[in-house]
Structures are given as C-alpha cells and as structure tokens.
Amino acid sequence: MGSAGMLKILVVDDEPDVKDLFQQRFRREIRNEEFRLDFANSGEEALSYLNGHASEVILILSDINMPGMSGFELLRQIRKDFNTPPSPVVMMITAYGDPNSEQMAVDLGANDFLTKPLDFAVLKQKLKEIV
Amino acid sequence: MNWADGESYVAIFVAFFVIRYVRNFLETPTRLPDWDMYFKRIWLTGFILMGLGEIFPRPWLIWFQLIVFLSIAYTVWQLYDLRPARTLLFAIAPYAIISCLESLVKSLSHSFYKKTDDYFESGATFSIIWLITFAVIAANQKKSLEKIRLEREKEAEQRRIIENKKNELEYLVAERTAEITRQKEELEEALKELKTTQTQLVQSEKMASLGELTAGIAHEIQNPLNFVNNFSEVSIELIDELEEEHAKPDRDVELETEILADLKQNLQKITHHGGRAASIVKGMLQHSRTSTGQREPTDINALSDEYLRLAYHGLRAKDKSFNATFTSDFDTSLGLVNMIPQDMGRVMLNLFTNAFYAVQQRQREGGDPNYKPTVTVSTRCVNGEVVITVSDNGTGMPEAVKQKIFQPFFTTKPTGEGTGLGLSMAYDIVTKGHNGTLEVDSKEGEGTTFKITIPA
Structure with missing residues (x-):
C-alpha cells in the first residue's frame, strides 16, 4: 500500500486535544501503517478536506456539537455530495447521548452512534471490522 | 283714726x-x-x-x-x-x-x-x-x-x-382617618409581603440561573474529565510500550525519546484539563454562594470566557439541536479589575443566556438558510474604564421592548420561562454595585449589543 493511496480515517472535533489523543491511542496502528488518521477542527474544514481526498477516506468520526456547522449538517453534506461508492462509513460522536440525537443521526444516514467518553477498545474493534 | x-x-x-x-x-x-x-x-x-x-x-x-x-x-x-x-x-x-x-x-x-x-x-x-x-x-x-x-x-x-356640625365633621374625619390608617397598615403589610416575595424571587432567580447552568456545567466538566481519563489511560499504554522497548536487547532510543516526550505532553494535558474542570467547579460554587459584596481583583477575561461556555452549554443541554458560534475578543492587557466576581459573573451569565436565546429564536424562525448564530464577547480598556460588550446577531428587539428590559418582572419569554428579573438585577449590579453603566443597542431582526462600562 502506497502512502498516497492509504486508507484514511477522518476525525472531526472542535477540541484540538482530540488529535493528540487519537494519535497516541492508535500509535501502533499508525506505525504499522494499517491506516492513516487525519483531523479536522470543524465541519467546514472536514468538507474541504473531503473535496481533495474523497476516494481515500473510508471512515469519518464526527462530533455532533461543534461551533458553526454541526455534525448533523456535515453528515447531511457527506451523504449528499460524497456518495460515490464505496461511500464512507460515518460514526457520530456526542457528549449528549439522548435517543433523539441518535435517531436523527440514523435518519441522516450515520452508520453508528457513539457517546463520549469514547471506549477506544470498542472503537478499535469496530475499525478492524471495517478495515 | x-x-x-x-x-x-x-x-x-x-x-x-x-x-x-x-x-x-x-x-x-x-x-x-x-x-x-x-x-x-x-x-x-x-x-x-x-x-x-x-x-x-x-x-x-x-x-x-x-x-x-x-x-x-x-x-x-x-x-x-x-x-x-x-x-x-x-x-x-x-x-x-x-x-x-x-x-x-x-x-x-x-x-x-x-x-x-x-x-x-x-x-x-x-x-x-x-x-x-x-x-x-x-x-x-x-x-x-x-x-x-x-x-x-x-x-x-x-x-x-355649628358646634354640632363641627362634631359631626370631626366624627367623619376621625372615621375616615381610621379607615385611611387601616388602609395604610394594610398597604404596609402588602408592601412587606412584596418585599419578602421579591427577596425570594431574587433568590429563586439565582437558583434558576444555577439550574440553567447545571447542564452546561455537567458538559463542561465531563469534557475535561474525559480528556483526563483518556490521556491517563493512553499514558499507561505508553509506559507499557516503553517498558517493552526497555527490555529489548536492541533498544530504539529514538522511539523511547518520542514516547517520553508524548508522556510529558500527556501529563501537561491532564493538568490542563484537570485545571479546567476545577475552575468550572470553582465558578459554580462562586455563583451559588451568597455574594460577599466585596470587590476583589478579578480576571474579567477568564470570568467572561467561563460564563460564555456555561451559558452556551446550558442552553444546548436543553435544546440538543441548537448550535452557535461564540467568539471572544479579549484585551489581554486588562489584567485584574476590581469587582465583585459573583455579581459580575451573574451579569455576564445573564447577558450570554439572553444572547444565545436570541440567536436560538432567530434560528428557529428559519428565515435565512445561511444564518449563522453568533455571540461575541469583547473586553477593552477605554479611558481608564473597562468596557465589556456582548453582541449577538439574534432577533433584536423593537424600541418598545428596549425601553422596558431593565424593569423588574419584564420578560418577553413565555410564562414560566423567565422571571423578568435577570436584566433588572444585572442593571442594579452594574450601576449600584460597580458605579458603572449598562447600555443596550438593538436593531430588530439584526441583533443586540450590551455594553458594560465600569471604572477600573
């Protein structure tokens, strides 16, 4: 697998420390080049990133509550503009794990719904299934 | 004879x-x-x-x-x-x-x-x-x-x-006087009750604002706590990896150095997020505590930032779909300003809550698909006075409403949602408590700006 064509996971969260956290949590996987992590601090940033790397991104992990474009809005855009198969798996993450949000995420086409704090063991398991 | x-x-x-x-x-x-x-x-x-x-x-x-x-x-x-x-x-x-x-x-x-x-x-x-x-x-x-x-x-x-008439009149006057005295006593009683009720209302306003805060507080504490937990866990993993590397005959020194640097960074992050949670708890305690009425040197930027977040998350906890941009433009040269932090915190919280409420209302009206709800707070030092502005691009208000917003019990919120005491209390705190001014500028459909000016 060449580095340009390596499968990418995009993490969207307004908290910058999320980047450090993911990089350390997936340190082995990154080192072993199982996949590559990319980060966006907002929905807008995520969309512009996707415009350049649409075909490479297999999984998007997005926070719902962000200033500016919300996770739901991002999800709607992804399902609208980046739907060429294979369409990316989208997992929504939120601190407010209420049924309404989950239903809304599912309705908008999310593949999964995770609540903070993230259980990285579970997340790794899910990633392995996808990759 | x-x-x-x-x-x-x-x-x-x-x-x-x-x-x-x-x-x-x-x-x-x-x-x-x-x-x-x-x-x-x-x-x-x-x-x-x-x-x-x-x-x-x-x-x-x-x-x-x-x-x-x-x-x-x-x-x-x-x-x-x-x-x-x-x-x-x-x-x-x-x-x-x-x-x-x-x-x-x-x-x-x-x-x-x-x-x-x-x-x-x-x-x-x-x-x-x-x-x-x-x-x-x-x-x-x-x-x-x-x-x-x-x-x-x-x-x-x-x-x-005339004497009889006079007596009659005097009797009438006495009767009326007695009636007026009775009414006066009744009014005084009513006034006393009203004062008690007002005190209770002010107290319940504090409690209500604290209630609005709890969700925000929970969120604001949860976030840093998650980071504390996550970075602790990942640090344990890093130490395991370091020990593994240490045991190897051909140690990768470069990797070890990298892991050590990460560990140090993680511990700094843990300290940072722990401190964030602690400051929120401190703020909450300060908010619920009865004001000492004592002015003390306060970091107005930190206070504003804290309450901006609390207000935002407080509102979002109630309305999950609500989303807004909030920006702060702080004058870092301000330093510490003498003020009563609990009281000023209450003022800031009130202004932020109102601002977020206004942008939420405008968003709900859904007139403009490109509408971006935004609340901005800025601090400045102008002519030796501290100027704090809180702006929103919400619904704004007509002149008739603007005239009344500082009156006690005036509210545009539906019954049961607002006490109508928030801004009136804020006004009293700024003007009477800090010898400052609280001004408002608003345009219907465009937004509102509140400007607090207090002597530094």
Missing part, C-alpha cells in the same frame, strides 16, 4: 299691684325663686299691721310703706347686675321717700302737715312723673336687654348648630 279706713285699703291695694308689677318686670319667680316666695306675699303684711292695730306704734302706714319699699330695694340689690332693676329702684326712690315723709309728717304733726300739704302734693306729682318716666326707661332697657338676650340666644343656637 280708724285703722280700716279707705286710705289703708288703697295703700294695700296699690302695694299689691306695685309688687305684682315689680315681680313681672324683674321676673323674680324665675330669677329669685327662693325670695319670690316671700316677696309675692309682702303686701299681706299690710293686713297684719292693720290687725296688730294699737300694739304697734303709729303710724302703721309708714311701716307698711317702709316694708314694701325695702323689700323692693332688697330685690333690686339681689339683682344689682341687671340694669333695668337699678333704673327701677331709681324710679321708685323719690316717690317712696316722699310718700314715707308725707305719712311721717302727717302722723307727727297734723297742723304742720296742713301747712306743708301743697309741697307734698307737688312733690308727689313730681315723683309720680319721675316714676313713670323711669319706669318707661326701665321698660325700654328691659326690652333692649331682652333683644340682646334673644340675639345672644340666637347666636348661641347658631354656635350650637
């Missing part, structure tokens, strides 16, 4: 009428009832003297005349203050003296009497004219006195009527 001659009867008869006249004229039966009992019978002494006859030294007529005149004089003496009475005495006096003198002379020396008869005759005539004249004068005096008395009575009557 026979006792019972015609002259004697005439004298008794005349005395009877004179006394009757005097009694009538002086009204002795009412004025001197005790004396009148005897006075009205004085004329009877004539018969007694007549009956005693020889025993009594002659002439009896003088005695009788003396008795009658003295009784009249005594009557007048008793009524000395009455002017007609004195005049009457004055009227009668010459006649009485002359008739007594005549009788005396007549009985002492009949021959002398014969000689002086004419003098007595003319004296008697004169004294009668005198008597009649003065009797008329006395009658007139009496009449005018009567008139005065009547007038006085009339006046007294009027006075009595």
Whole structure:
C-alpha cells in the first residue's frame, strides 16, 4: 500500500486535544501503517478536506456539537455530495447521548452512534471490522 | 283714726299691684325663686299691721310703706347686675321717700302737715312723673336687654348648630382617618409581603440561573474529565510500550525519546484539563454562594470566557439541536479589575443566556438558510474604564421592548420561562454595585449589543 493511496480515517472535533489523543491511542496502528488518521477542527474544514481526498477516506468520526456547522449538517453534506461508492462509513460522536440525537443521526444516514467518553477498545474493534 | 279706713285699703291695694308689677318686670319667680316666695306675699303684711292695730306704734302706714319699699330695694340689690332693676329702684326712690315723709309728717304733726300739704302734693306729682318716666326707661332697657338676650340666644343656637356640625365633621374625619390608617397598615403589610416575595424571587432567580447552568456545567466538566481519563489511560499504554522497548536487547532510543516526550505532553494535558474542570467547579460554587459584596481583583477575561461556555452549554443541554458560534475578543492587557466576581459573573451569565436565546429564536424562525448564530464577547480598556460588550446577531428587539428590559418582572419569554428579573438585577449590579453603566443597542431582526462600562 502506497502512502498516497492509504486508507484514511477522518476525525472531526472542535477540541484540538482530540488529535493528540487519537494519535497516541492508535500509535501502533499508525506505525504499522494499517491506516492513516487525519483531523479536522470543524465541519467546514472536514468538507474541504473531503473535496481533495474523497476516494481515500473510508471512515469519518464526527462530533455532533461543534461551533458553526454541526455534525448533523456535515453528515447531511457527506451523504449528499460524497456518495460515490464505496461511500464512507460515518460514526457520530456526542457528549449528549439522548435517543433523539441518535435517531436523527440514523435518519441522516450515520452508520453508528457513539457517546463520549469514547471506549477506544470498542472503537478499535469496530475499525478492524471495517478495515 | 280708724285703722280700716279707705286710705289703708288703697295703700294695700296699690302695694299689691306695685309688687305684682315689680315681680313681672324683674321676673323674680324665675330669677329669685327662693325670695319670690316671700316677696309675692309682702303686701299681706299690710293686713297684719292693720290687725296688730294699737300694739304697734303709729303710724302703721309708714311701716307698711317702709316694708314694701325695702323689700323692693332688697330685690333690686339681689339683682344689682341687671340694669333695668337699678333704673327701677331709681324710679321708685323719690316717690317712696316722699310718700314715707308725707305719712311721717302727717302722723307727727297734723297742723304742720296742713301747712306743708301743697309741697307734698307737688312733690308727689313730681315723683309720680319721675316714676313713670323711669319706669318707661326701665321698660325700654328691659326690652333692649331682652333683644340682646334673644340675639345672644340666637347666636348661641347658631354656635350650637355649628358646634354640632363641627362634631359631626370631626366624627367623619376621625372615621375616615381610621379607615385611611387601616388602609395604610394594610398597604404596609402588602408592601412587606412584596418585599419578602421579591427577596425570594431574587433568590429563586439565582437558583434558576444555577439550574440553567447545571447542564452546561455537567458538559463542561465531563469534557475535561474525559480528556483526563483518556490521556491517563493512553499514558499507561505508553509506559507499557516503553517498558517493552526497555527490555529489548536492541533498544530504539529514538522511539523511547518520542514516547517520553508524548508522556510529558500527556501529563501537561491532564493538568490542563484537570485545571479546567476545577475552575468550572470553582465558578459554580462562586455563583451559588451568597455574594460577599466585596470587590476583589478579578480576571474579567477568564470570568467572561467561563460564563460564555456555561451559558452556551446550558442552553444546548436543553435544546440538543441548537448550535452557535461564540467568539471572544479579549484585551489581554486588562489584567485584574476590581469587582465583585459573583455579581459580575451573574451579569455576564445573564447577558450570554439572553444572547444565545436570541440567536436560538432567530434560528428557529428559519428565515435565512445561511444564518449563522453568533455571540461575541469583547473586553477593552477605554479611558481608564473597562468596557465589556456582548453582541449577538439574534432577533433584536423593537424600541418598545428596549425601553422596558431593565424593569423588574419584564420578560418577553413565555410564562414560566423567565422571571423578568435577570436584566433588572444585572442593571442594579452594574450601576449600584460597580458605579458603572449598562447600555443596550438593538436593531430588530439584526441583533443586540450590551455594553458594560465600569471604572477600573
């Protein structure tokens, strides 16, 4: 697998420390080049990133509550503009794990719904299934 | 001389009428009832003297005349203050003296009497004219006195009527006063109750704002706590990896250095996020604590930032779909400003909550698909004064609403959602508590800006 064509996971969260956290949590996987992590601090940033790397991104992990474009809005855009198969798996993450949000995420086409704090063991398991 | 001659009867008869006249004229039966009992019978002494006859030294007529005149004089003496009475005495006096003198002379020396008869005759005539004249004068005096008395009575009557009216009025006034006093007491009672209620309301406003905060607080604590947990866990993994590497015969020093650097960074992050959570808890405690009213050096930027987040997350906890951008533009050169942090925190929280509410309302109206709800806070130092502005691009408000927003109990929120005390409290805190000003600028459909200015 060449580095340009390596499968990418995009993490969207307004908290910058999320980047450090993911990089350390997936340190082995990154080192072993199982996949590559990319980060966006907002929905807008995520969309512009996707415009350049649409075909490479297999999984998007997005926070719902962000200033500016919300996770739901991002999800709607992804399902609208980046739907060429294979369409990316989208997992929504939120601190407010209420049924309404989950239903809304599912309705908008999310593949999964995770609540903070993230259980990285579970997340790794899910990633392995996808990759 | 026979006792019972015609002259004697005439004298008794005349005395009877004179006394009757005097009694009538002086009204002795009412004025001197005790004396009148005897006075009205004085004329009877004539018969007694007549009956005693020889025993009594002659002439009896003088005695009788003396008795009658003295009784009249005594009557007048008793009524000395009455002017007609004195005049009457004055009227009668010459006649009485002359008739007594005549009788005396007549009985002492009949021959002398014969000689002086004419003098007595003319004296008697004169004294009668005198008597009649003065009797008329006395009658007139009496009449005018009567008139005065009547007038006085009339006046007294009027006075009595006025007095009665006055009493009536005084009674009414007293009644009204009592009623007003009662009403005043009732109003004072009501005012007291209102004051108590207001105190309770202010307290419940604090509690309500704390309630609004809890969700925000929970979120704001949860986030850093997640980071603390996550970075701790990942640090344990890093240490495991480091130990593994350490045990290897061919140690990758570069990797070890990298892991150590990451570990250090993680611990810094743990400290940072722990501190974040701690400051939020501190802020919450400060908010719920009764204000000390003491000014202390406060980092207004940190205070604003903290309450901006709390307000945002507080509102979002209630409305999950709500999303807004909040930006802060702080003047980092401000340093510490003297203020009452709990009170000013309450003001900031209130302004932020209102700002987020306004942008939420505008978002709900859904007029503009490109609408981006934004709340901005900025701090500046202008002419030695601290200026804090809180702006939103929410619904804004019409002039009529703007006029009233600082009035207690005024709210545009639906019943049960707002106490209407938030801004009024904020106004009091800024103006009375900090000698500052709180101004508002708003345009309907475009947004609102609140500007706090306090002396640094």
